[in-house]
Amino acid sequence: xxxxxxxxxxxxxxxxxxxxxxxxxxxxxxxxxxxxxxxxxxxxxxxxxxxxxxxxxxxxxxxxxxxxxxxxxxxxxxxxxxxxxxxxxxxxxxxxxxxxxxxxxxxxxxxxxxxxxxxxxxxxxxxxxxxxxxxxxxxxxxxxxxxxxxxxxxxxxxxxxxxxxxxxxxxxxx
Numbered sequence: 001x002x003x004x005x006x007x008x009x010x011x012x013x014x015x016x017x018x019x020x021x022x023x024x025x026x027x028x029x030x031x032x033x034x035x036x037x038x039x040x041x042x043x044x045x046x047x048x049x050x051x052x053x054x055x056x057x058x059x060x061x062x063x064x065x066x067x068x069x070x071x072x073x074x075x076x077x078x079x080x081x082x083x084x085x086x087x088x089x090x091x092x093x094x095x096x097x098x099x100x101x102x103x104x105x106x107x108x109x110x111x112x113x114x115x116x117x118x119x120x121x122x123x124x125x126x127x128x129x130x131x132x133x134x135x136x137x138x139x140x141x142x143x144x145x146x147x148x149x150x151x152x153x154x155x156x157x158x159x160x161x162x163x164x165x166x167x168x169x170x171x172x173x174x
Contacts, residue, residue, distance in 0.1 A: 002119070004126045004144050009119035012151035015159060016111050021174040022162045023047065023104065031100040032091035035168035042168050045088045045161045051103040052082035054158055057150045058110030064143055065117045065125065072110040111155070118147055 032048035034041050045053070056078060059069035080086065081097065091097050118126075126144030130137045140146035163174060 002121060002123050002126075004123045005118045005121040008126075008144065008148050008151055009115045012111065012115040012118065012155070015152060015155040016108065016115065018159055018174070019107065019111075019155075019162070022159060022166060024174060025171045026100070026166075028094065028100045030169060031103075032094065032097045033169070034088075034090040035165060035170075037168055037170075041090070043088070044165050044168065045158065046090075046165055047162060048091065048097040048100070048103060049082065049086075049088040050158045050162045050165075051107045052078060052097065053084075053086075054155060055103065055106040055110055056082055057154065058114040061114035061147055061150050062117050064131075064147060065121050067117050070113070072106075072113050074106060111151070114151060118151060 026047050030047075032046055034043065034046060036042070052074075055074050058072040059074065062069050062072060074082075075098075078098075089096055097103070126142065126147070128143050130140050130143055130146045132140075132146065136146065140149055166172075166174065
């Protein structure tokens, strides 16, 4: 019976629950807008960008577990829009980013599949060396360490951005 995977899946599932709370009150109309408190645009990551960026990672998790990415695989255009370093742009017309419902489905379906996959992963697999090269391997020497970051640290970092964006948009705390 695996022991490491369930330890990674539990906080990953908590992140999914937190994301659901953070998206309360977010709509197709405001999900891709930069906040303008007092008329000053705040350059931050909005809900569209956070969800789209995070949606790039569940397929990586599943592939690392030797599982098929299946429906978690993002469309090719997601990489240019949401990769690390991509600009988060104000989308007043709703034409730059995929629809809000699509981004939510990709995030939630992807992370639920990734959390389930890691929960069932053998300890031996999660203890293997990280196959990535360079900085990733330095920071996360095992597959389990890398997946802990992908499923927990990385997600919570961006959910913190979403929390701050909510407040700047005038939405209540989640």
